[in-house]
Amino acid sequence: MRGVMANSAADLIVRNPNFGRSLFFGVASASASTSLVSFPLNCLPNRRGFRLSSGYMGVDVYEKPRRLRVLCFGGKSRDESLDLPLLPFPPDEVMVPSEFKTLHLYEARFLALLEESMDKGQYQFVHFVLDPLPSNPSSTELSYAARHACLVFIEKVEKLDIGALVSIRGVGRVDIIDITQSEPYLRGTIVPMQDRADRSEGETISKVAKLKESLVNLNNLEIKLKTPKDEPLQTRIRSSVIWAENEDSGLYNPAFLPAMPERVSFAALQPVSGSTQTEVLALQKRKLWAMATRDTSERLSNALELVKHNVALLAAKLAIQSVEI
Numbered sequence: 480m481r482g483v484m485a486n487s488a489a490d491l492i493v494r495n496p497n498f499g500r501s502l503f504f505g506v507a508s509a510s511a512s513t514s515l516v517s518f519p520l521n522c523l524p525n526r527r528g529f530r531l532s533s534g535y536m537g538v539d540v541y542e543k544p545r546r547l548r549v550l551c552f553g554g555k556s557r558d559e560s561l562d563l564p565l566l567p568f569p570p571d572e573v574m575v576p577s578e579f580k581t582l583h584l585y586e587a588r589f590l591a592l593l594e595e596s597m598d599k600g601q602y603q604f605v606h607f608v609l610d611p612l613p614s615n616p617s618s619t620e621l622s623y624a625a626r627h628a629c630l631v632f633i634e635k636v637e638k639l640d641i642g643a644l645v646s647i648r649g650v651g652r653v654d655i656i657d658i659t660q661s662e663p664y665l666r667g668t669i670v671p672m673q674d675r676a677d678r679s680e681g682e683t684i685s686k687v688a689k690l691k692e693s694l695v696n697l698n699n700l701e702i703k704l705k706t707p708k709d710e711p712l713q714t715r716i717r718s719s720v721i722w723a724e725n726e727d728s729g730l731y732n733p734a735f736l737p738a739m740p741e742r743v744s745f746a747a748l749q750p751v752s753g754s755t756q757t758e759v760l761a762l763q764k765r766k767l768w769a770m771a772t773r774d775t776s777e778r779l780s781n782a783l784e785l786v787k788h789n790v791a792l793l794a795a796k797l798a799i800q801s802v803e804i
Contacts, residue, residue, distance in 0.1 A: 559734040563601070564592045565655065565665040567609040567625060573766050574606045574629045575745045576737055577719040578649040585642025588663035593636070593645060602633040602730075605653060605669055608767075627770040628653045630669065630735050648722065649745075651735045652770060671735045674775045686779040687740050693786040694720050694747060700793040701752045704800065719746035741775050747782035751789050753796055 566589075574580060584590055596604050607628035630653050635646040653669040660666030677683050698717045723742035736742075748766050750759055765785060769778050 560656070560668050560670050561601075561603070561630075561732070561735070562659055562666065562668050563630075564596060564604040565607060565628075565658075565667050566592065566604055567607055567665070570608050570610045570767065571760070571763050573608050573627050573763060573770060574631065574647075574649045575748050575766050575769060576629060576649045576651050577723045577742055577746045578749065579634075579715065579718055579722075580647055580649075582645045582647065583639075583642060584645055585639075590642060592664045593633075593643065596633060597636070603630060603650075604633075605629070605655065605667070606631045606647070606649070607655065625655060627767060628655055628669065628672075629770070632730060650731050651737045653735065672773075673737050674741050674773045674778075677740070677775055679776065683740050683776050683779065686776065686783065687743050690743060690747060690779055690783055690786065691720065691724075693783060693790065697751065697786055697790050697793065700790060700797065704752050704793055704797055715749040716746065716751070719749055722746075738775075740779065744775055744778040744782050745769060747786050751793060753793070758792075 568574070584593055592604060596602060605628050608626050610624050610626055612624050630650045631647040632650050633645060634648050635644075637644040637646075652672040654672050655667045655669055657668040658665065659668055694716055698714075698720075701716070720743070723739065723746045726739060748762065748769055750762060754762070762785075765781065769781065772778055
């Protein structure tokens with residue numbers, strides 16, 4: 480896993496000193512009270528537990544069980560909070576609001592996570608990034624941070640002979656402020672993380688309109704482009720835009736649903752048809768940045784730049800394709 484950008488408002492820190500001592504999770508904030516919880520390392524997902532549509536997740540565990548200690552700092556208000564299952568992923572699987580993703584869950588603990596999410600009628604859990612932190616070259620300690628947490632809604636479950644295919648939608652960013660359960664899977668208290676108040680509403684509305692128009696043009700180019708069957712669906716961007724524009728859904732807790740301009744600013748961060756591995760990696764970096772910033776206008780500008788680049792890219796590919804035909 481690769482290093483990423485600056486810390487978000489609250490980080491969940493994991494340290495593995497010398498590979499043999501305890502591991503530590505911590506949620507950091509400006510002012511905080513603390514609590515400490517221990518749990519086994521094997522409650523974290525590994526390559527045997529589930530896979531993504533793009534392949535197995537890349538979080539390794541050791542063969543021998545170890546103990547984890549969780550250091551939680553409760554510095555944020557709990558007036559608007561939820562207690563939900565937490566599922567960690569590597570940085571290259573960061574998920575943003577409006578994004579659609581399919582998981583294949585097949586290990587008992589993750590099926591238990593799914594069952595609880597469904598039984599309690601919430602149809603929700605938290606998708607977050609487990610990211611390595613820079614370490615001192617002279618130290619043998621490895622550290623990780625849990626960042627870029629996104630509340631997700633379960634849209635569809637398809638039962639298989641082994642496990643289930645679970646379709647999820649990113650709803651809104653959250654901060655993890657406490658760990659409330661460690662086995663058989665992680666569970667924690669979350670609060671909403673949304674953009675700061677917009678000081679230039681007129682400018683933001685204009686950018687939203689321009690971005691929507693650009694996304695329509697990009698989607699039309701995607702439909703025209705012929706791609707291999709294993710390429711991402713051509714409707715990902717359109718699906719995200721439709722979700723972002725919907726103001727009438729009663730499926731989500733209003734406190735955790737971002738405002739429409741913020742939702743639209745994330746909708747552009749989807750892979751386009753025919754993307755190369757280099758382009759996918761560049762998109763992942765943009766997504767990590769977008770999850771960290773709290774400026775809607777800045778994210779909209781970044782999205783417009785990305786869409787403009789993708790429109791030019793697809794137009795060039797279509798031109799080459801027409802010559803080859």
